[in-house]
Amino acid sequence: MLDIRLFREAPDAVREGLRKAGEAPEAVDQVRDLDERWRGLVAQSEQLKAERNRESQRIGRMEPGQEREGLIRRMRTVGERIKELDSRAEAARAELDDLLLQLPNIPHPDAPVGPDEEANVVVRTEGELTEFDFEPKPHWELGPELGILDFDRGAKLSGSRFYVMMRQGSRLQRALINWMLDLHVSEHGYTEVYPPFVVNPECLLGAGQLPKFSGNLYRDAEDDLWLIPTAEVPLTNLHREEILEEADLPLYYTAYTACFRREKMSAGKDVRGIKRGHQFDKVELVKLTSPDRSEAELQKLVGEAEDVCRALGLPYRVKELSTGDMSFAAQRAYDIEVWAAGCGEWLEVSSCSNCGDFQARRCNTRYRPAGGEGTQFVHTLNGSGIALPRTVIAILENGQQPDGTVVLPEVIRPYMGGMERIEPQ
């Protein structure tokens, strides 16, 4: 959520920011009108409340009698007037909040300006694209041939965009999860977390999925619990409604979770294979920092996700996202894409974002500056470290051999009981 003060004090900057993010700048005037109306009503109501407080105390001290009864009668009407003003103020406030909650974050001034992914900028490419002296297969052929992926049975159990992983396939994914968590905990200083996979709506509002993107989420209607679309949601909400000490920042959290997405907005896209399912595994990285170091932490975060790709020997590239391609809550973001030789695609395995104080406002997560007065909102960052099925795709497709086996990256072998390659079962 954007700071209402920005709308009051720097409306042009907000208009410009929204325009860059591909949002209609007219919302600024609506917000300003609503804000003015709300403040007017609050001022009137509070003036009457001050009077009521004063007179009610007097009533308490008065002897019973005519004067007292008259004052009580008068305060009764004041009370009614307050009630009326408050309900009008509340309505204006609700309208204002609804609007504010729909608006995306404003891009960082250094982010490349552009309307969509075409304007993204490749920052660096690492590793050599794998060469083959045969035609490399896509994973949706390799997987079934190796006996580690079953698409038909996935559809039988749960419908389209679901699949079954088996044998060395599921084991590889499990090994990757363990290895990634170990890497982030021991090499990068993260705290491992095992969060709930279903959360209340406040968490989704906090992280920015609600109210705007409810269509992409699964929900248990009976208890109003929602399946998380990413571990970013529970991790970012860990300190919701809390005031932290600056000395405790930055906080680094990593978690493995399954992620659930209805993918309504990507209907018809990436329907083959395991690139885009309704359920997938991910190891997530989340940071809470003070504002002055969040940009530096973003660069570091990208590096931490890159470490995963590098250690696995996967060719990858880093893109800085344009203002129009960034996600709702981000003010600056980088994607990491690994090369998948079989389907001939760069696969997004991580999106690292600095959300500034956008999520912290929604979550009301603040910190007390060391030696300073008052409180401030933290900055939140998140990035995948990294998405599992797409990593499996890249390992399978880049590691495939003419004989149909797949050579595994060395770092993962100890987690696979020393196995060097996946062979057809």
Place this chain on the structure above:
RNA sequence: GGAGGGGUGGCUGAGCGGACGAAAGCGACGGUUUUGAAAACCGUUGUCCCGCUUUGCGGGACCGGGGGUUCGAAUCCCUCCCCCUCCGCCA
């Protein structure tokens, strides 16, 4: 799921219709004392919002959340949530 108990400031815990943003203790911070420290003593010690003559002043709100009763609610009523104890069920 059933029965009972409970949610008050950083913590412990009093208050059960009016002078309560809330006693007391602990903790924390500042000061006095001390060669230094401890102890003792004195003082300070929440958050959010609105307004203004904007490093200050005035006002409003917050005692789990929401609603109600009342001139006035931490205190009374309703409702939801969470925690504890016992019973039931169960990975």
